[in-house]
Amino acid sequence: MLDNAGITNTTTQLQINVILNAFCLVCSLVGTYFIDRLGRKPTAMISITSLTIFLFMVGALTKSYGTNSTNTSGIYATVAMIFLFQGSYSFGWTPLLYVYPPEVLNYSIRANGMGVMQLALNGTALMAVFAFPFALVAIGWKTYLINAAWDALEVPFVWWYWVETAGKTLEEIDELLDGVKHSTAPDVEKVIRGEVGRDELSLEKADEEQDLKE
Structure with missing residues:
Protein backbone atom coordinates (compact mmCIF):
# COMPACT_ATOMS: atom_id res chain seq x y z
CA MET A 1 0.00 0.00 0.00
CA LEU A 2 2.84 2.40 0.82
CA ASP A 3 4.64 1.52 -2.40
CA ASN A 4 1.49 2.37 -4.35
CA ALA A 5 1.13 5.57 -2.33
CA GLY A 6 4.56 6.67 -3.52
CA ILE A 7 6.56 5.89 -0.36
CA THR A 8 9.28 3.40 -1.31
CA ASN A 9 11.99 4.12 1.26
CA THR A 10 12.15 1.03 3.52
CA THR A 11 13.10 2.98 6.66
CA THR A 12 10.17 5.36 6.17
CA GLN A 13 7.84 2.43 5.56
CA LEU A 14 9.02 0.76 8.79
CA GLN A 15 8.46 3.96 10.78
CA ILE A 16 4.97 4.40 9.34
CA ASN A 17 4.05 0.77 10.07
CA VAL A 18 5.20 1.03 13.69
CA ILE A 19 3.15 4.20 14.20
CA LEU A 20 0.19 2.68 12.34
CA ASN A 21 0.12 -0.40 14.58
CA ALA A 22 0.27 1.75 17.71
CA PHE A 23 -2.54 3.92 16.31
CA CYS A 24 -4.67 0.84 15.58
CA LEU A 25 -4.13 -0.42 19.13
CA VAL A 26 -5.43 2.86 20.54
CA CYS A 27 -8.43 2.79 18.17
CA SER A 28 -9.28 -0.79 19.17
CA LEU A 29 -9.15 0.13 22.87
CA VAL A 30 -11.45 3.10 22.23
CA GLY A 31 -13.81 0.82 20.30
CA THR A 32 -13.78 -1.72 23.13
CA TYR A 33 -14.81 1.05 25.51
CA PHE A 34 -17.67 2.21 23.30
CA ILE A 35 -19.26 -1.08 22.19
CA ASP A 36 -21.22 -1.24 25.44
CA ARG A 37 -22.11 2.45 25.40
CA LEU A 38 -22.98 2.85 21.72
CA GLY A 39 -24.13 -0.74 21.23
CA ARG A 40 -22.85 -3.50 18.95
CA LYS A 41 -24.89 -2.53 15.92
CA PRO A 42 -24.17 1.25 15.93
CA THR A 43 -20.45 0.55 16.49
CA ALA A 44 -20.40 -1.81 13.52
CA MET A 45 -22.30 0.68 11.35
CA ILE A 46 -19.93 3.53 12.24
CA SER A 47 -16.90 1.32 11.59
CA ILE A 48 -18.08 -0.10 8.25
CA THR A 49 -19.36 3.20 6.88
CA SER A 50 -16.21 5.14 7.78
CA LEU A 51 -13.74 2.48 6.62
CA THR A 52 -15.60 2.16 3.31
CA ILE A 53 -15.39 5.91 2.70
CA PHE A 54 -11.71 6.03 3.63
CA LEU A 55 -10.86 3.01 1.46
CA PHE A 56 -12.53 4.63 -1.56
CA MET A 57 -10.43 7.71 -0.83
CA VAL A 58 -7.25 5.60 -0.60
CA GLY A 59 -8.02 4.26 -4.06
CA ALA A 60 -8.76 7.69 -5.52
CA LEU A 61 -5.67 9.30 -4.00
CA THR A 62 -3.44 6.38 -5.00
CA LYS A 63 -4.65 6.80 -8.59
CA SER A 64 -3.94 10.54 -8.54
CA TYR A 65 -0.78 10.69 -6.41
CA GLY A 66 0.54 7.15 -6.45
CA THR A 67 3.78 5.66 -7.78
CA ASN A 68 6.24 8.19 -9.26
CA SER A 69 4.22 11.16 -8.03
CA THR A 70 6.16 14.20 -6.85
CA ASN A 71 3.18 15.78 -5.09
CA THR A 72 4.17 15.55 -1.43
CA SER A 73 0.80 16.77 -0.16
CA GLY A 74 -0.99 14.10 -2.21
CA ILE A 75 1.28 11.38 -0.82
CA TYR A 76 0.72 12.57 2.76
CA ALA A 77 -3.04 12.62 2.14
CA THR A 78 -2.91 9.02 0.89
CA VAL A 79 -1.02 7.90 4.02
CA ALA A 80 -3.51 9.79 6.20
CA MET A 81 -6.41 7.93 4.53
CA ILE A 82 -4.61 4.61 5.14
CA PHE A 83 -4.35 5.53 8.83
CA LEU A 84 -8.04 6.50 8.99
CA PHE A 85 -9.09 3.33 7.18
CA GLN A 86 -7.09 1.08 9.51
CA GLY A 87 -8.25 3.05 12.55
CA SER A 88 -11.91 2.76 11.51
CA TYR A 89 -11.52 -0.99 11.12
CA SER A 90 -9.78 -1.31 14.49
CA PHE A 91 -12.43 0.81 16.23
CA GLY A 92 -15.27 -1.55 15.33
CA TRP A 93 -14.22 -4.90 13.98
CA THR A 94 -11.27 -5.64 16.25
CA PRO A 95 -13.45 -5.79 19.41
CA LEU A 96 -16.67 -6.94 17.71
CA LEU A 97 -15.10 -10.05 16.17
CA TYR A 98 -14.49 -11.41 19.67
CA VAL A 99 -17.56 -10.01 21.43
CA TYR A 100 -20.52 -10.38 19.09
CA PRO A 101 -20.22 -13.99 17.78
CA PRO A 102 -20.24 -15.65 21.25
CA GLU A 103 -23.28 -13.57 22.21
CA VAL A 104 -25.45 -14.59 19.25
CA LEU A 105 -24.45 -18.26 19.34
CA ASN A 106 -26.53 -20.27 21.81
CA TYR A 107 -24.82 -22.46 24.40
CA SER A 108 -25.08 -25.77 22.52
CA ILE A 109 -23.25 -24.48 19.44
CA ARG A 110 -21.11 -21.67 20.90
CA ALA A 111 -17.80 -23.56 20.99
CA ASN A 112 -18.25 -25.13 17.55
CA GLY A 113 -19.54 -21.86 16.11
CA MET A 114 -16.51 -19.93 17.37
CA GLY A 115 -14.24 -22.60 15.92
CA VAL A 116 -15.89 -22.31 12.51
CA MET A 117 -15.76 -18.51 12.72
CA GLN A 118 -12.04 -18.52 13.52
CA LEU A 119 -11.37 -21.01 10.70
CA ALA A 120 -13.24 -18.83 8.19
CA LEU A 121 -11.65 -15.63 9.51
CA ASN A 122 -8.09 -16.91 9.42
CA GLY A 123 -8.60 -18.72 6.11
CA THR A 124 -9.86 -15.50 4.52
CA ALA A 125 -6.99 -13.52 6.04
CA LEU A 126 -4.47 -16.05 4.73
CA MET A 127 -5.97 -15.81 1.25
CA ALA A 128 -5.88 -12.00 1.37
CA VAL A 129 -2.24 -11.92 2.50
CA PHE A 130 -1.18 -13.93 -0.54
CA ALA A 131 -3.69 -12.60 -3.09
CA PHE A 132 -3.67 -8.85 -2.47
CA PRO A 133 -0.01 -8.24 -3.41
CA PHE A 134 -0.68 -9.84 -6.82
CA ALA A 135 -3.87 -7.79 -7.19
CA LEU A 136 -2.04 -4.57 -6.33
CA VAL A 137 0.64 -5.33 -8.94
CA ALA A 138 -1.93 -6.30 -11.58
CA ILE A 139 -4.63 -3.65 -11.16
CA GLY A 140 -3.17 -1.24 -8.59
CA TRP A 141 -5.60 1.31 -7.14
CA LYS A 142 -8.61 -0.58 -8.52
CA THR A 143 -8.00 -3.22 -5.81
CA TYR A 144 -9.06 -0.71 -3.18
CA LEU A 145 -12.24 0.21 -5.05
CA ILE A 146 -13.25 -3.46 -5.41
CA ASN A 147 -12.65 -4.05 -1.71
CA ALA A 148 -14.51 -0.88 -0.75
CA ALA A 149 -17.48 -1.84 -2.94
CA TRP A 150 -17.70 -5.14 -1.05
CA ASP A 151 -17.53 -3.29 2.27
CA ALA A 152 -20.38 -1.03 1.12
CA LEU A 153 -22.59 -4.12 0.74
CA GLU A 154 -22.01 -4.93 4.42
CA VAL A 155 -23.66 -1.69 5.58
CA PRO A 156 -27.28 -2.64 4.69
CA PHE A 157 -26.61 -6.23 5.80
CA VAL A 158 -25.62 -5.16 9.32
CA TRP A 159 -28.41 -2.56 9.48
CA TRP A 160 -31.08 -5.12 8.53
CA TYR A 161 -29.93 -8.39 10.08
CA TRP A 162 -27.89 -7.63 13.20
CA VAL A 163 -29.60 -7.89 16.56
CA GLU A 164 -28.52 -5.47 19.29
CA THR A 165 -27.09 -7.40 22.26
CA ALA A 166 -25.48 -4.68 24.38
CA GLY A 167 -26.57 -4.69 28.03
CA LYS A 168 -28.39 -8.03 27.78
CA THR A 169 -27.67 -11.38 29.37
Missing part, protein backbone atom coordinates in the same frame (compact mmCIF):
# COMPACT_ATOMS: atom_id res chain seq x y z
CA LEU A 170 -27.08 -14.43 27.20
CA GLU A 171 -30.55 -15.64 28.21
CA GLU A 172 -32.15 -12.40 27.01
CA ILE A 173 -30.24 -12.61 23.72
CA ASP A 174 -31.45 -16.19 23.38
CA GLU A 175 -35.02 -14.94 23.74
CA LEU A 176 -34.44 -12.25 21.10
CA LEU A 177 -33.18 -14.79 18.58
CA ASP A 178 -35.28 -17.87 19.46
CA GLY A 179 -38.37 -16.20 20.89
CA VAL A 180 -38.00 -18.33 24.03
CA LYS A 181 -36.10 -17.52 27.20
CA HIS A 182 -34.49 -20.71 28.46
CA SER A 183 -33.84 -19.41 31.97
CA THR A 184 -35.56 -17.83 34.96
CA ALA A 185 -32.82 -15.17 35.26
CA PRO A 186 -34.34 -11.66 35.39
CA ASP A 187 -33.84 -9.05 32.66
CA VAL A 188 -30.81 -6.84 33.23
CA GLU A 189 -32.84 -3.68 32.56
CA LYS A 190 -35.32 -4.61 35.30
CA VAL A 191 -32.52 -5.24 37.79
CA ILE A 192 -30.89 -1.88 36.95
CA ARG A 193 -34.22 -0.05 37.33
CA GLY A 194 -34.82 -1.78 40.66
CA GLU A 195 -37.98 -3.54 39.41
CA VAL A 196 -36.60 -6.88 40.60
CA GLY A 197 -35.88 -7.06 44.34
CA ARG A 198 -33.35 -9.21 46.18
CA ASP A 199 -36.03 -11.61 47.39
CA GLU A 200 -37.23 -12.21 43.85
CA LEU A 201 -33.65 -12.68 42.63
CA SER A 202 -33.00 -15.24 45.39
CA LEU A 203 -36.24 -17.06 44.59
CA GLU A 204 -35.45 -17.22 40.87
CA LYS A 205 -31.93 -18.43 41.61
CA ALA A 206 -33.31 -21.16 43.85
CA ASP A 207 -35.81 -22.20 41.16
CA GLU A 208 -33.04 -22.38 38.59
CA GLU A 209 -30.83 -24.47 40.87
CA GLN A 210 -33.75 -26.81 41.50
CA ASP A 211 -34.34 -27.16 37.74
CA LEU A 212 -30.67 -28.03 37.25
CA LYS A 213 -30.88 -30.73 39.96
CA GLU A 214 -33.94 -32.23 38.34
